[in-house]
Amino acid sequence: MRILSVDLGTSNTVAVLSAHGRLPRVVEADGSGTMPSAVFAGEDGTLMVGRDAERRARLDPTRFEPNSKRRVDEQTLLLGTDVVPVNEALAAILRRVLDETTRQLGGEQPDEVRLTHPHEGPGKVGRGPVISRESRGCRVIIDGARQTCPGSVKGPFTDSESVKDPFTDLRGRRRAPHTDFADTREP
Numbered sequence: 657m658r659i660l661s662v663d664l665g666t667s668n669t670v671a672v673l674s675a676h677g678r679l680p681r682v683v684e685a686d687g688s689g690t691m692p693s694a695v696f697a698g699e700d701g702t703l704m705v706g707r708d709a710e711r712r713a714r715l716d717p718t719r720f721e722p723n724s725k726r727r728v729d730e731q732t733l734l735l736g737t738d739v740v741p742v743n744e745a746l747a748a749i750l751r752r753v754l755d756e757t758t759r760q761l762g763g764e765q766p767d768e769v770r771l772t773h774p775h776e777g778p779g780k781v782g783r784g785p786v787i788s789r790e791s792r793g794c795r796v797i798i799d800g801a802r803q804t805c806p807g808s809v810k811g812p813f814t815d816s817e818s819v820k821d822p823f824t825d826l827r828g829r830r831r832a833p834h835t836d837f838a839d840t841r842e843p
Contacts, residue, residue, distance in 0.1 A: 697740055
């Protein structure tokens, strides 16, 4: 079974692939283990993500959103003169990760894509938004993921659920780790 675990963080996105009985490994989707969760809308409407988006932002900063996840409670982003649904911006980020994963799997897609979201405990202080499973923000992220890989999205799993036992589930079955790979855990 090919399982892709994705931490779509406020600042960075990180993915880990567990496939063909091998140890889980970080997917380098943007030339590094972490990819900025940034989006840039080209004049033709094409969405660029990650470091490509950051580079393009130098040409026209009005078409750039460095932290698209932070905007999950809004329905749209204004990128230059283009109005982009937030779920489409998040889908573009996830699509980049999925495309690289598919390339590494020799053209096959993962059987399952698992997403994480921050734990919303008492006294929670952090850099990014606190998103519960029932929140609109979480639904926006899941919708973006389903646009990218329909039928295979699981979760969301909280960061704390992920950390309890990153390699086995409650029945002792091996699974891909779910944790805050981008080191975006809130204090």
